[in-house]
Amino acid sequence: MKKIVTLFIAAAAVLAALPAAACAQKTERTSYTITAEYNATDGVLTADCTVNYYNYGSQTENVEFNLYGNAYREGALYKPVSDELSQKTYYDGKSYGNMEITGVSGAESWSVGGEDENILDVKLEKAVDSGKCAEITISYKLTLAKANHRTGITQHTVNLGNFYPIACVRDGDGFYECAYYSDGDPFVSDCADYMVEITVPAGYTVAASGELLSGGRNTCSYKLENARDFAMVLSDEFESVSQSVDGTKVTYYYYDDESAQKKLDAAAESLAWFEETFGEYSYPCLSVVQTGFAAGGMEYPALTMINGGLAKEDAIYAIVHENAHQWWYAMAGSDQINCAWQDEGLAEYSALMFFESHPEYGYTRTGLVNSATKEYRAYFSVYNQIFGDADTTMTRHLKDFVSDYEYVNIAYNKGLIMFDALRTSIGDDRFIAGLKSYFAKADGKRAAPEDLISSFRDTGVDVDGFFESFIQGKIII
DSSP states (O other), X not given: OBOOOOSSXXXXXXXXHSOTTOSOOSSSSXXXXXXXXXXXXXXXXXXXXXXXXXXXXXXXXXXXXXXXXXGGSTTOSSOSSOXXXXXXXXXXXXXXXXXXXXXXXXXXXXXXXXTTTOEEXXXXXXXXXXXXEEEEEEEEEEEOOBOSSSEEXXXXXXXXXXXXXXXXXXXXXXXXXXXXXXXXXXXXXOOEEEEEEEEOOTTOEEEESSEEEEEOSSEEEEEXXXXXXXOEEEESSOEEXXXXXXXXXXXXXXXXXXXXXXXXXXXXHHHHHHHHHHOOOOSSEEEEEEEOOSSSEEEETTEEEEETTSOHHHHHHHHHHHHHTTTBTTTBEEOTTTOHHHHHHHHHHHHHHHHHHOGGGSOOHHHHHHHHHHHHHHHHHHHHHHHSSOOOOSSOOGGGOSOHHHHIIIIIIIHHHHHHHHXXXXXXXXXXXXXXXXXXXXXXXXXXXXXXXXXHHTTTOOOHHHHHHHHTTOSOO
16 A cells, blocks of 8 residues: 455356355365445445355364454444544544445354454354365445545545455464554455456446456456455546556546546556566556545555545556555565565565656656655654654564554655665666566465565575664664
């Protein structure tokens, strides 16, 4: 994040009737078949989500799902929006939503719990072994808050990020439960395959992560494979412009933008440059969407949300940053909850590299590094005065950040400074070779910081002390 169906109805019905651990498995990853309908009058999405769950871990008798939509309910333990962004988010006063599970089939029993009513725990009819799968259908109702946020009704659009129950990743013999912290992007997930059908009111356009398979008057079906998430944005005001980049359809959806073609150009050019520099883009399409959003933007596989209130230059910067996340988060995944710098720092520095190679946009490497350094030093000075000793460690849990301001300076600014210092130290050739190697190893997986560090080490340089000094907060900037 940048700061500033009924498809194949008969087949789905047959699959839903199969018992747990008896489903047909075509790939070694989970798949989701989602059939949803949005009611604009009530601001409610009603859906059925059939999950063909692939077990990466040891044998288990249950499967847990993150219910991110419940973070917006009244009385939630963790606020989904930071205090700094609350006023921009809730444009019509405080508003609430929730995700209500109305039924689960293919299960012996189920319950909603977790630290913050954020986990659906499904007890299977039969234990599923490692490398095997289980079929579960979850029916739910998502009530949307009026909020300029990942999931919410904005003044011009409906944002449907994190709109379905998503399987928790395995953490040893258990599950990694993701509470919805306000700082950063509190999501950790494995790649999966998606078939999504959504019915919308007359006159609405759907911007989606996936490839459009069919689009009737009010119902659209999409497909997306090997993706960490699936997201959509709906609006009855959308216009769009598109172009192809090496076979990838790039579309910019907007409701109020006199420079729409410029935004599309930036999206297409950055996609092409990142692909050439880091590795092949996996998806057949990319939707860049102007929408209500309190921060600069938000990344999802094959879809980016861009704050519709940004000035032209800031919007272009946000587009490039979010596009970089297609490589650092969507394809090459990481633990965004404990190691936010790993994707945010890389996305921020990848944007710098793009602008450096495209001076017509008006950004320079020196200017961006100097700006990040100035902001970081100001943060360091302020927090030293307040707390006596500013915490400059980079690998820490999202809930341990004191504020959004601290998070931005550690994950974004210090991350950019670190990668620029590394590039200066080892040279451009080794730096780019390290990034290419890291992407190739992490594509479709979740990578640890060591995977990134080892990719640079493999270029023939000793970088362990360098990363340790930055990550552990030993270096003085």
